[in-house]
Amino acid sequence: MAEMTYAEAAKQAIVEEMRRNRRVFVLGQDVQTGAYAEVLPEFGPERIRNTPICEAGFYGAGIGAALTGMRPVIEAAFSTFCYSAMDQIVNQAAKSRYMFGGQASVPLVIRAFVAYTVAFAAHHSDRPWGLFAQVPGLKIIVPTTPYDVKGLLISAIRDGNPVLCFDDLTLASMRGDVPEGEYTIPIGLADVKRVGSDVTVVAVGGAVHRALHAARMLEGDGVSAEVVDIRSVAPLDRRTILTSVAKTGRLIVVDPAPGTCSVASEVAATVAEQAFTRLKAPVVRLTAPDIPVPFSPNLERLMFPTGEDIVRAARELIH
Amino acid sequence: MRTRCSIPEKTLQEMMRRMLRIRLFEERASDIRVEAKLPGVLHNCIGQEAAIVGACMALRADDFLTGNHRSHGHPIGKGVSLAPLMAELFGKRTGVCRGKGGSMHLADFSAGSLGESGIVGSLMPVAVGAGLSARLRGTDQVCLCFFGDGAANCGPFHESLNLAAIWKLPVVFLCENNGYAIHTPQAQTTAVADIAQRAQGYGMQGEVVDGQDVLAVHDRVVHAVARARDGSGPALIEAKTYRYCEHSEFGEPADPPPYRNEQEIAFWRARDPIELFLGRLEAWGALTREAFAAMKAAVRAEVDAAVAFARQSPAPEPQALWEDVFI
Ligand SMILES: Cc1ncc(C[n+]2csc(CCOP(=O)(O)OP(=O)(O)O)c2C)c(N)n1
Numbered sequence: 001m002a003e004m005t006y007a008e009a010a011k012q013a014i015v016e017e018m019r020r021n022r023r024v025f026v027l028g029q030d031v032q033t034g035a036y037a038e039v040l041p042e043f044g045p046e047r048i049r050n051t052p053i054c055e056a057g058f059y060g061a062g063i064g065a066a067l068t069g070m071r072p073v074i075e076a077a078f079s080t081f082c083y084s085a086m087d088q089i090v091n092q093a094a095k096s097r098y099m100f101g102g103q104a105s106v107p108l109v110i111r112a113f114v115a116y117t118v119a120f121a122a123h124h125s126d127r128p129w130g131l132f133a134q135v136p137g138l139k140i141i142v143p144t145t146p147y148d149v150k151g152l153l154i155s156a157i158r159d160g161n162p163v164l165c166f167d168d169l170t171l172a173s174m175r176g177d178v179p180e181g182e183y184t185i186p187i188g189l190a191d192v193k194r195v196g197s198d199v200t201v202v203a204v205g206g207a208v209h210r211a212l213h214a215a216r217m218l219e220g221d222g223v224s225a226e227v228v229d230i231r232s233v234a235p236l237d238r239r240t241i242l243t244s245v246a247k248t249g250r251l252i253v254v255d256p257a258p259g260t261c262s263v264a265s266e267v268a269a270t271v272a273e274q275a276f277t278r279l280k281a282p283v284v285r286l287t288a289p290d291i292p293v294p295f296s297p298n299l300e301r302l303m304f305p306t307g308e309d310i311v312r313a314a315r316e317l318i319h
Numbered sequence: 320m321r322t323r324c325s326i327p328e329k330t331l332q333e334m335m336r337r338m339l340r341i342r343l344f345e346e347r348a349s350d351i352r353v354e355a356k357l358p359g360v361l362h363n364c365i366g367q368e369a370a371i372v373g374a375c376m377a378l379r380a381d382d383f384l385t386g387n388h389r390s391h392g393h394p395i396g397k398g399v400s401l402a403p404l405m406a407e408l409f410g411k412r413t414g415v416c417r418g419k420g421g422s423m424h425l426a427d428f429s430a431g432s433l434g435e436s437g438i439v440g441s442l443m444p445v446a447v448g449a450g451l452s453a454r455l456r457g458t459d460q461v462c463l464c465f466f467g468d469g470a471a472n473c474g475p476f477h478e479s480l481n482l483a484a485i486w487k488l489p490v491v492f493l494c495e496n497n498g499y500a501i502h503t504p505q506a507q508t509t510a511v512a513d514i515a516q517r518a519q520g521y522g523m524q525g526e527v528v529d530g531q532d533v534l535a536v537h538d539r540v541v542h543a544v545a546r547a548r549d550g551s552g553p554a555l556i557e558a559k560t561y562r563y564c565e566h567s568e569f570g571e572p573a574d575p576p577p578y579r580n581e582q583e584i585a586f587w588r589a590r591d592p593i594e595l596f597l598g599r600l601e602a603w604g605a606l607t608r609e610a611f612a613a614m615k616a617a618v619r620a621e622v623d624a625a626v627a628f629a630r631q632s633p634a635p636e637p638q639a640l641w642e643d644v645f646i
C-alpha cells in the first residue's frame with residue numbers, strides 16, 4: 001500500500017499497463033510534457049504520443065489503432081473537448097462492433113476530466129456521463145477514489161470495448177491508499193461506500209463525497225444513510241441500487257449533471273419501476289439545473305448539490 | 320494505346336474479373352431490389368470500378384482498407400466472396416455483418432476492412448490509426464483509405480491528411496472523385512480544381528489519375544503503397560471517375576432531379592472502365608472476346624449463386640438483436 005493522490009493512482013494504472021503490455025500507448029495533447037513527462041524516456045515518443053489539436057483526427061486514429069490490435073488510451077483533457085470528436089466516439093467507436101456483426105472490437109480508453117466549481121465557465125465544465133450513457137456500445141466509468149481509479153482503469157485498458165473514464169477534477173488531489181502492482185475492479189459494479197439502514201443516497205462522481213459528508217452529519221441526528229457510489233454509469237449496476245433501496249425504503253439520487261434525462265433520472269426510474277412497493281417515500285433527485293455552467297463563483301456555487309442539500313432532503317424524507 | 324505492360328497476364332485478368340464482379344453484383348442488386356424487397360437504400364458505384372480495383376489490387380492480403388457509404392465495390396475489389404455481401408443486402412443472418420449493417424456497411428474484416436461508413440469522411444482518421452498501428456506493431460502493413468470528393472471538404476479529411484503526414488504513416492488516401500456529392504457538383508463546394516492539390520498543404524504527395532483506366536490507377540497506387548510500406552509516408556491519389564447510376568436507390572424508382580445531363584453521362588459511358596480495359600487486353604492478346612464472355616458468364620453464375628444463397632438464408636433470430644453490443 002502507498003498513499004497517493006487520485007491523479008497519481010490513475011497514472012500508475014496506465015504506466016503499469018504500458019509496462020505489462022506493449023500494445024498500450026497514450027495519445028493526446030501535450031502528454032509528453034504533462035503527466036507522462038517522467039516516463040517519456042522509458043516509453044519514448046511513439047507510445048507517449050503528442051497530437052495536434054484535432055479531436056476527430058486523433059480519436060479516429062485511436063479507433064483505427066484499436067481495431068488493428070493496439071490498446072490506445074486517449075487523454076482527452078476536458079470532457080467538453082470530446083464533443084469535437086462526437087462522431088468518432090458515437091458512430092465509430094461505439095457502433096462498429098454491433099454494426100459489423102461482431103467482426104470488430106474497439107479496445108479504446110478515453111480519459112476526460114470533468115472540472116466544475118473552479119470557475120472555468122461553460123466551455124470547460126460539463127459532466128457529460130449522462131449524455132454518453134445514451135450511446136449503446138460505450139462503457140462509462142466515473143471513479144471516486146485513488147483505489148477505485150487504479151483498479152477501474154486497469155480493467156478499462158484490458159476491456160475489449162470502448163470505455164470512457166470521467167475523472168472528476170474535484171477529486172484529483174484527494175489522497176488514499178493504493179496497493180502496489182496490479183489489481184482490477186470490474187466495470188459494471190457499484191460500490192456501497194457506506195453502509196446504512198434509513199436512507200439510500202446513490203451518487204456519481206464528486207457527489208459521492210458530498211453524500212459521505214452528509215451521511216456523517218446525519219449520523220448526529222440518528223439517521224443512518226447508506227451511500228452507493230454508482231462508479232460505473234454504463235453498464236449501470238441496478239442490482240446494488242435496488243438491493244439498497246429494498247433495505248432502506250428511501251432514495252436520494254445525487255448527480256452534479258443537469259437533471260433532465262440524466263443518470264439520476266435513470267436511477268430514479270429504475271427504482272420506481274422495480275422497487276415501488278418497497279418505497280416509504282417518494283424518490284428525490286438532487287442534480288444541477290438545466291443551465292450551462294456560469295463563470296462567476298457566486299453563481300456557479302448555486303449549481304451543484306451540496307452535502308447540506310443532501311442532509312435536508314434526507315431529513316424531509318424521514319420526518 | 321500503351322505498349323504491353325509488365326503486369327502478368329493472370330493479374331490483368333483478375334483485375335478484369337474483379338471489375339466485372341462489382342458491376343454484375345450491383346446490376347443484379349439493383350434489378351432485384353424492388354422485387355426482392357431489399358430493405359433500405361443502395362448506393363451503387365457502377366462506373367467507378369477501375370478506381371476501386373486498380374487501387375485494391377495494389378494491396379497485399381494483410382493490408383487494411385476503409386471505405387464509405389458507397390461500400391459494395393471496396394470488399395469486392397479486395398477479392399472477397401460475394402454471397403455474404405449479397406446476403407447482407409437482404410438483411411439475412413448469413414450476411415457479412417449478420418444483417419446488422421446493410422448496403423452502406425459491407426465491410427469484410429477478414430479481408431482487412433476496418434469499416435464502411437455512413438458518415439461522410441468519418442473513417443479517414445480510422446485509416447490513419449491503422450497506419451499508426453502498423454508502425455507501432457512493427458509490421459509493414461499499409462492502409463488504403465477510400466473517400467469521395469464530397470468528403471474532401473469535411474474536417475476529418477484535413478485532420479487525417481495532417482496526422483498521416485506529420486507521423487509519416489503508411490496510408491494511401493484514394494479519392495473516388497465522381498464529380499458529385501449527391502447532386503452537388505464539385506466546383507460548387509471546392510475552390511481548387513483538383514482535390515489532389517490539397518496534399519501539398521499537408522506536405523505529402525498528391526496526384527491526379529484517370530480513374531477510368533484501371534492500369535493507370537494501379538500503377539500510381541502501387542507506387543504510393545511501395546513508398547508507404549518503406550516508411551516514406553502517405554500519399555493522396557485522386558481518381559477522376561463517374562457514377563452512371565443515381566446517388567442512391569430507395570423505395571419506388573423515381574426520376575432524378577436535373578443536376579446532370581445526358582451528354583455528360585454519355586461522355587463518361589464512352590470511357591467505360593471495363594470496355595477500355597477490354598480493348599487494351601484484346602490488343603495485347605491477354606484476353607480474347609471469347610475469354611471475356613466466358614469470364615462474364617462465370618461471374619454471372621457467381622452472382623446467381625450469391626442471390627440464391629441470400630434468398631435461402633434465414634433471417635436473423637430475434638436473439639441476435641442483443642448480440643455484439645459488447646465483446
Ligand atoms: C457527415 C455526413 N453528412 C452528410 C451525409 C449525407 N450524404 C450521404 S452521401 C453524401 C455525398 C457524399 O459525396 P462523396 O463523398 O463525393 O461520395 P459519393 O456519394 O459521391 O460516392 C452526403 C452528403 C452523410 N452521410 N454524412
Ligand SMILES: [Mg+2]
Pocket residue numbers: 467468469495496497498499500501
Ligand atoms: Mg462524389
